[in-house]
Amino acid sequence: MPNNPLGASRPTPPGTAAPAAGSDGQPLKQQTDIARAAALIADPSRARMLKCLADGRALPASALAGEAGVGAATASAHLAKLVGAGFVTVARQGRHRYYRLAGPDVGAALEALALIAPPLPLTSLKQSNRTKALYRSRSCYDHLAGQLGVGLMRSLLERGVLTGYDGIHRAEQAVRDRPASYGHDVRYRLTAAGREHLRELGVDADRLPPRRPAIRYCVDWSERRHHLAGGLGAVLTSRLFELGWVRRGAGPRVVHLTDSGAEGVERAFGLVLPHQ
Known part of the structure; x- marks a missing residue:
């Protein structure tokens, strides 16, 4: 996994200020906003969507809504946040939009979180x-x-x-x-x-x-x-x-x-x- 799987090497999300420059005109090195990344993943519905996309496939919003157990409008709002953060990309095919992880860095970060996350209780066979x-x-x-x-x-x-x-x-x-x-x-x-x-x-x-x-x-x-x-x-x-x-x-x-x-x-x- 890269040293900063959720960090500054990713494109600057919309609405985020561009990196400040030093006296030599080069961008200053910035600390990464782990709290913001964690907050986006922390929502159970968004977490389930990300897990569903972790195999690299592109899936329609309807499939992700079904996996997360939410309605179409709620799913759309969650996906807009993930796209805005640079975690997910979206492409239109006909009337449908297909979503996929932005790259292997995001998948690797999800793998790392799975390692330290407490297990979900097994409630069924x-x-x-x-x-x-x-x-x-x-x-x-x-x-x-x-x-x-x-x-x-x-x-x-x-x-x-x-x-x-x-x-x-x-x-x-x-x-x-x-x-x-x-x-x-x-x-x-x-x-x-x-x-x-x-x-x-x-x-x-x-x-x-x-x-x-x-x-x-x-x-x-x-x-x-x-x-x-x-x-x-x-x-x-x-x-x-x-x-x-x-x-x-x-x-x-x-x-x-x-x-x-x-x-x-x-x-x-x-x-x-x-x-x-």
């Missing part, structure tokens, strides 16, 4: 099953996390697709790495053999999303291991969806490994996971 599903496999913005994510990372290392470290988070040795954050302490690299292996799967490592690191890792908050992020993590995850090896669950961020996916990841990466 449905909630219990959804919690177990999140631990098993989930999306972390646009890449895979949970047992599936860290298992895939482990297999990539064992197969020599990636090199640089062993994928284990050791809290007592960590310098900057913390759970639910982008990692900084080690550097993974894609091997030449790994590049060819991924190409056989339909992943072209030479055509990754621009303006973002090709290979990053997150310290998984539930597994305390590394899962693959960055451009390569996003493209690989997208490919697994295209192949039908993973599918989205009914709850926000829940991802399921399909029967064909279980066979596929075992064949491609030697990864064997419990049946979902």
Whole structure:
């Protein structure tokens, strides 16, 4: 996670004064308004909307209203605040408006908050099953996390697709790495053999999303291991969806490994996971 996931690197929200300049004409470094960011997220309805968007998809206001359990007018007011703060972006398609998180920084910040937030009480079997599903496999913005994510990372290392470290988070040795954050302490690299292996799967490592690191890792908050992020993590995850090896669950961020996916990841990466 960037050092300031909710801070000054984001565009200045409407109605906010531009940064003051020093004698050299350069903008002065500003402290971040954590209280304002926290207040926006603190509303239960807005928090549920953000959690629903945390898998990187664009969703219509009606779907977000349903997830938050509020009416259309109330949802519109909440979304306007999130857009104004730069947490969410909106695009119009025909008569509908679609909302998505402004970027992976916001998703990473939500992951970090989930680490320190008290657990919601489980009041039904449905909630219990959804919690177990999140631990098993989930999306972390646009890449895979949970047992599936860290298992895939482990297999990539064992197969020599990636090199640089062993994928284990050791809290007592960590310098900057913390759970639910982008990692900084080690550097993974894609091997030449790994590049060819991924190409056989339909992943072209030479055509990754621009303006973002090709290979990053997150310290998984539930597994305390590394899962693959960055451009390569996003493209690989997208490919697994295209192949039908993973599918989205009914709850926000829940991802399921399909029967064909279980066979596929075992064949491609030697990864064997419990049946979902």
